[in-house]
Amino acid sequence: MNGKMHQRNFVYKLLWHLVHTVFTIFKCIHDIYLQLECKLIEWRLGNRCEAQILDNLQKATAKLKKMPKHLTILLGTEEPSHNDLAKLVLWSLTAGISFISFYDVQGKLKMNEEELKESVKRILPKTANVIWHNPECSYKNGFSGPKIHVQVLTQKDGHKALVETCKNLSKSNLEISIQAVDEDLRKQYKFPDPDLGIYFGDYFNLCGYPPWQIRLTEFLNIPSHHNLKDYKLINVLRRYNKCEQRVGK
Amino acid sequence: MSWVVENSLAWYHKLFINILKCGPIPRHIAFIMDGNRRYASKQNVNKAVGHTRGFDKLAETLLWCREMGVREVTVYAFSIENFKRSEEEVETLMQLAKEKYAKILEEKDKLHENGVCIRVIGNLNLIPKDLRKSIAQAVLMTKNNNKSFLNVAFAYTSRDEITNSMQTIATSDLDAEEIDSDLISSCMYSSESERPDILIRSSGEVRFSDFLLWQIWNTNVIFTDVLWPDFSVWHFFACIFQYQRCYKNMQLVGESLEKEPKGGKTMAGLEERRLKQLEIYAS
CATH class of the missing domain: 1.20.5 (Single alpha-helices involved in coiled-coils or other helix-helix interfaces)
Structure with missing residues (x-):
């Protein structure tokens, strides 16, 4: 047997x-x-030369009904490629996206943030303004010309940020409500909640992405960000336009 | 239809289950069962029928999970946002829930025999009194079962859960500096649950709609196009298979996220307090 x-x-x-x-x-x-x-x-x-690519992108995205205000990029377990991520910043700026953030669970991107900044500076036109956000420096006003806000997120912005919020609210005499939590978190996260998240890789895993902010975020996939092409971004933006939000209804 | 359905799997299904069981099996699967209404309009039946078919599918899925060896299942039954739907539909859903919870009490023996423990996660204050009573009774009746666990998210949103947990912490006499993520987890409605290994959302939606946001930090998320009542055992197998494909990757992610020592803090006396509250609701 x-x-x-x-x-x-x-x-x-x-x-x-x-x-x-x-x-x-x-x-x-x-x-x-x-x-x-x-x-x-x-x-x-x-x-195609770079100018043609941007021109084409602008034309394709101008036809779309809605554009995410905040696009967030989830690297998953891929090794960050600074040049491709810099391209994403340029294309998002061209498409009229005002906020872009990058999340990397391994923290490599945060460690090499200066390199990413260099890559972005290299390919962006002189007239464009890139406003980098990090806990030390916050947003300054008074730029002219097209602008985009960028921030690199790490695990610290996830559960740990909520722990900090919990501490802050416990110490204060404020009533703890969803709104109070939201406002306190905004001091650390700064950006509006993402409308669209693009994740790389064959499988989707949030890898500790900040939980509070992704209540209504639509998540779409691009298999890899290495050697990224503009038409892949256009495709994702088109798919995003098909998503319909009912918020419970 | 009942909560514990007869085993209707054919031999080739069982063969597949046995094959899949050779690999890692998820301990906990969470479902967003979306698409009941779209199914109803596609089939030209009314919404209530769609919701009923959706429930039948849930009962079937629970059977598949038991056969596969998945111990815990969490389902998003009703969001706080759903209260915004038309009065008629909310009424229908509440009625359906009432029937289903009454059924739990009827099926006591079958549930005990299978060791099914039913828990509810959500803001019970928001649920109509009579339904809340049946829910509390069902939870209390099955609380000692420990073979498989079904968490029903009712009047639930993740933001509400997180906020509620913070409120619980703030009203305790803990020092603010002692707060860590384990403590917040232990004060959630879902404090007794393990982290979900898979989250499945049906009907092609690609967002989380405020479901388990805190808990799914290392979860294989699967968005599938099929409408919930059409979700078949093959879809289920495909999800398990996908989990096995990314299992190693998930372990790596877990390692890079769990570098810091775990605090392991919990809130003393919270369980007793909740139990007492349920007893009040049930009486």
Whole structure:
């Protein structure tokens, strides 16, 4: 009896490995197919200079009915590529997005924030204003020309920020309400709640993203941010336009 | 239809379950069961039928979870925001809930036999009195069962839960400097739950709508296009399979998030207080 059960379990295990292996192979083929598809799109678009890309982006996004005010980027477990993230800042500015934030659970982006700033400075036009937010410096007024607010988020902005808020509110005599929590958190998070979140990778995991702010955020996927293309952002913005919010109704 | 349904799985379903069981199995799955109304309009039946089919699907899903070895399930039954729907629909939903909770009391033996413990998470103050009574009775009746757990989020939003937890902490005599995230977790409505391993939202919506925001910091989130009443056992298998694909990744994320020592603080006496409150509601 026992031997028979062992045998059966062995067969199940074998089948489990088989199913996962077959899936891995299919996924590989699918990935190659997707890459070819991208290549085809790029070939059709031809060799475009930076100005053409921006022009095209502006035209495509001008047709959209709604644009996120705050776009947040979830790196997942991908290694940050500063040049691609800088491109995202430039394209968001072009599309008329006023706030962009980056969340990286590993904290690498925060550690190398200066490098990211350099990359952004390199590709952005001179007339554009990038306002970096971090706990030490806050927003200064009086810029002219197009502007975008940028901040890099880490795990500290997640549960820990709520712990700080809880401490602040316990010490104060304020009545603790949803609004009071929201206002206290805003001192640390500063940006409006994100309207759209883009996550990279095959699977979606928040990886400790600040929880309070994402009540109504729509989350959409781009498989990877390495070698990011403008049409992928346009696609996501188009999909975002199809999302309808009913807020409980 | 009942809470504990007869096993209707065919041999090939069982085969798949046995195969999937060779890999990691989630301990806790959370569901946002969206799409009942869209299903109703697609099938040309009225909304109430859609909601009933949705409930039947839940009972079926609970069976699949038990067979798969998933110990805990949390479902988003009714959000605080849902009170904003038309009076008629809110009334229908409350009526449906009342029926279902009354059914729990009827099915006492079956629930005990399967060791099902039903808990409610949410702001009970907002629920109509008679429904609250049935809910409290059901929770008290099954509270000693410990084989599988069903958390029903009713009159729930995550922001309300977090705020409520902070209120509980502020009114205790703890020193503010002692507050940490474990303490906040332990004062949540869902304090007895484990972190969900998977969150599934049906019907193509891609947001969380204020559900379990605090708890899903390391969870495999699956947005699927299928309407909830159409969610089949194959969709369920696909979700488990996906979880197994990203299991290693989740462990890595867990490691990079849990660098700091855990405080392990809890609020003394909170459980007793809640139990007493439930007893008052039930009487």
